[in-house]
Amino acid sequence: xxxxxxxxxxxxxxxxxxxxxxxxxxxxxxxxxxxxxxxxxxxxxxxxxxxxxxxxxxxxxxxxxxxxxxxxxxxxxxxxxxxxxxxxxxxxxxxxxxxxxxxxxxxxxxxxxxxxxxxxxxxxxxxxxxxxxxxxxxxxxxxxxxxxxxxxxxxxxxxxxxxxxxxxxxxxxxxxxxxxxxxxxxxxxxxxxxxxxxxxxxxxxxxxxxxxxxxxxxxxxxxxxxxxxxxxxxxxxxxxxxxxxxxxxxxx
Numbered sequence: 001x002x003x004x005x006x007x008x009x010x011x012x013x014x015x016x017x018x019x020x021x022x023x024x025x026x027x028x029x030x031x032x033x034x035x036x037x038x039x040x041x042x043x044x045x046x047x048x049x050x051x052x053x054x055x056x057x058x059x060x061x062x063x064x065x066x067x068x069x070x071x072x073x074x075x076x077x078x079x080x081x082x083x084x085x086x087x088x089x090x091x092x093x094x095x096x097x098x099x100x101x102x103x104x105x106x107x108x109x110x111x112x113x114x115x116x117x118x119x120x121x122x123x124x125x126x127x128x129x130x131x132x133x134x135x136x137x138x139x140x141x142x143x144x145x146x147x148x149x150x151x152x153x154x155x156x157x158x159x160x161x162x163x164x165x166x167x168x169x170x171x172x173x174x175x176x177x178x179x180x181x182x183x184x185x186x187x188x189x190x191x192x193x194x195x196x197x198x199x200x201x202x203x204x205x206x207x208x209x210x211x212x213x214x215x216x217x218x219x220x221x222x223x224x225x226x227x228x229x230x231x232x233x234x235x236x237x238x239x240x241x242x243x244x245x246x247x248x249x250x251x252x
Contacts, residue, residue: 027117028073028114029072029117031072032119032120033077036058036171036221037074038051039053042225046181061234061235062238075108081122081126081131099125102144110158117166136202142199142202143167143202147206164248166248169199173220209248211244216236217233
């Protein structure tokens with residue numbers, strides 16, 4: 001090989017290896033949640049909506065706060081529960097188990113390995129009346145998700161360790177002005193008021209760090225539909241969660 005070509009190849013390999021090392025040094029944070037993680041823009045009529053852009057949803061704002069050395073991976077799905085199947089969606093690829101958080105969490109972790117931290121914010125959709133769940137029931141199910149994270153070392157054929165985990169108790173529900181949604185989540189407003197205490201107690205018993213989203217935004221969701229975060233909520237949640245994520249990662 002000519003000397004110039006050899007030097008060019010060596011420079012390329014050195015650059016590639018340096019880039020790979022730099023990427024490997026980036027901390028990777030997986031956010032696993034529902035529509036309030038996805039960035040659902042609240043509407044008063046419950047009709048099809050749009051996703052808030054990254055600079056207006058809490059995940060994107062947390063990414064800004066953490067800086068370029070951290071990689072934040074969003075996995076938010078509308079209607080996702082902790083560990084419950086949903087209903088059929090005729091004519092759609094969505095199956096009842098699509099929204100079951102426990103069923104799909106292992107694949108999400110494995111697909112995004114290496115992962116340093118998984119932040120879980122689920123439980124609001126468990127408030128649907130047909131599930132008959134209390135805040136305590138929902139908190140226990142959410143802890144079950146955290147324990148899945150703790151058992152996820154290796155992914156699929158890889159040597160990565162299990163990520164750390166941070167459990168977020170969801171914000172409370174407000175009054176729901178949409179009649180159909182009000183029936184779906186009947187009693188949910190009262191039960192959601194118990195989220196903070198139930199999640200705190202369940203997480204403490206399991207030895208899992210927890211964060212109170214309701215305290216960060218001042219109680220219930222301020223979106224016009226009573227369930228979803230307002231843009232001000234997104235900003236406040238990001239402001240509280242960014243330092244909590246740093247702490248969960250072991251920063252002083």
